[in-house]
Amino acid sequence: MNIVVLVKQVPDTWAERKLNEGDKTLDRASVDVVMNEIDEYAVEEALRIKEAQGGEVTILTMGPERAVETIRKALSMGADKAVHLSDEALKGSDAVQTSYALGKVLETLEYDLVIVGSEATDSRMATMGALLSERLGQPQLTGARKVTAEGGTVTIERQTDDGYAVVEASTPAIISVMEKINEPRYPSFKGIMAAKSKPLTTLSVGDAGVDEGQVGLAAAPSQVVEFSNKPPRQAGQIVKDEGDGGTKIAEYLASQKFV
């Protein structure tokens, strides 16, 4: 079973994340970057399916040159090869444009499953699976906490508020996974060394058949119009317990519309 995993490089979740004052895009230069955490689960799930059934795992990443660090990490976990879509023209692309560009690359790859993380920690859009499903005309199965793929069918347990739903589709299909699905492995030292020689194809927009006019900040259907930093944390309010502490806390919570 051949699987493509979409992997995104994002600013470290624990770092202070900022937007550039000028073009209001994400400031990637000033922060440490990491693999989007949920994408580690996506890679792990793909590797588990591959280890059980054979096939190949391909990493697909769109991002600046530096994103190759994240691609190498996925390869050192055990993925077989990678495609890196990297072009200055893509800078500032929103989710819709990104799905267009990634869809173009996916059209050139042979796969049974595309696995994505449920959302990225930077944009928090959580739409990539759905957007690709629409563009590629392939079924999507979202919020997977378990995946079973056999023959031409893939079945997932889709997490819901009350339990889970079993959802089935024919392949090729697009699956988004959530944290409950597995515990991602660490790369091994041997994996790190092996990753150096695994195939990594870098594509420009031209190579991928992406129309340059449809991507990038200027052509983006959605724009960040304005932003402001969150206000500094204010000092807390101290409630003195004079036998009525519980009531005071309840009143406070009610005044803040928490209850």
Next chain:
Amino acid sequence: MASLLLSRRDLDFLLHEWLDVSSLTSRERYAEHSRETFDAVLDLAEQIATRDFAPHNRRSDIEEPVFDGERVILHDEIGKALRRYADAGLIGAGMDKGVGGMQLPAVVTQATMAWFQAANVGTSSYPFLTIANANLLQAHGTPEQVQTYVVPMVEGRWFGTMCLSEPQAGSSLADVTTRAEPQGDGSYRLYGNKMWISAGDHDLSENIIHLVLAKVPGGPAGAKGISLFVVPKFLVGTGERNDVVLAGLNHKMGYRGTVNALLNFGEGKHTPGGTPGAVGFLVGEEHQGLTYMFHMMNEARIGVGVGAMALGYSGYLHALDYARTRPQGRPADAKDPATRMVPIIEHADVRRMLLAQKSYVEGSLALNLYCGRLVDEERTGLTEEARTRAHLLLEMLTPIAKSWPAQWCLLANDLAIQVHGGYGYTREYPVEQLYRDNRLNAIHEGTHGIQALDLLGRKVVMQGGAGLALLASTIGETVDRALKEGAIASRYATALSATLNRAVEVTQIVWGAGDVALSLANASVYLEAVGHTVIAWMWLEQLLAAHGKEGDFYDGKRHAARYFFQWELPKTTPQLDLLASLDRTTLDMHDSWF
């Protein structure tokens, strides 16, 4: 949030902007590596240390190992973390490919290990000892011994120990009494007791490989009669339980996740092959045991220095984080009591304590990595002369690389507690554990006093003073470069040069006393003075590496160098004066006067 274990930024600065470790990849041993693999393995180390080692550091401190009379019980997170470490292939990181290793340069291997020591020094001890054991066997064992014992250790299936001390012989190893009787079939049977054995017994691995110092009857007296034996807990091939038993656990101030035990060899509880006695196999030649052990010991001592630095570094980062978030008091010139309180980092005295910590831990890390780089040079230097030079300089620096971090990074932990105030003294904050853990490092693998004797009594006089001369000329090269830079670097270089010259002069005075007891009486002061000189050198090197670079990180380096030269290096003046006076105060004191 930035890590509170170590600073990756600092590691990258030292490894790449200063030591240029990527240049090592032009050497055959490291040819398969690149900056990319160095970065990836450091990322991996940080990740496993943060996710799997740090979370149970406190738990190991509270839930000490328990001996139920049969087996040692450890909480479950220790084994799980060690499995992750081994599965990642980190035990063999620096070892030869032939035994399953990855031939990572020693300098990068040390940086990797530092993450684990900062996160959880108790759990880190198991691989630390296993790696030291495997390296020793690889250097001095037969090919068969290497295949039998080293390979399973690299795979993480077996762990190792070092059995040197005995209840009556700690620093005085010449007085060990464990005896090894040859059996005529190439094996020996060992009888005796070994004390302070870290990782001495547990169920974390399938087997435990003890390396044991013992004397073969009829051999020379003292240190020259000591041989080295490999003694597995379970005999290889038969799986029989060897006659090595745990007599009791030591309950320690820190490092509590590391089992520490008294082991009895050959007391007869088990009878491998039908007879009592611990079955052991000679490593190398008889009576050469201490020489072999010191091969490991030098490496272990540098490793202890790395551990001391790591604990100090983590304490510093915790103190820094606390000082930035704890509001208390107002600026000295604030008149209005209604103004907002400021974070305590705004107070000069708190900055003093943070600067001291920064200068100690970053200075130590620089020395740790410099020594690691020397290990690589000793192993892969392009000429015989380069390799010999690296070996000699490493010999000279080893007692300092062990003792300076153990002393001053412990003080950093002390200051980290002080920055936290009362909270630092409670068990709710990690700094008190870091202090207790670090207190060991001035004791094990040769105490502070032993290191002082090693430096003054052995290292500075070896090969007619060639080690000291080499250290002086190497520091001199840095001084020359700094003088050419002008400005601040030039001023510090002049101060360092003067201290260095004085230290060399004092060495001659001390050894000119004509009385060995007098020459060595104040060796600890000598170690501290030369130690401070060496760390000042490390700061001058960092200052040069930061030259012309802008930003808070580099400004921080420059300011910490300023602190060290303004506040710390001058401490050597009275120390060197005391040494030059051949002061007899400690010698003249009588036991009955105490």
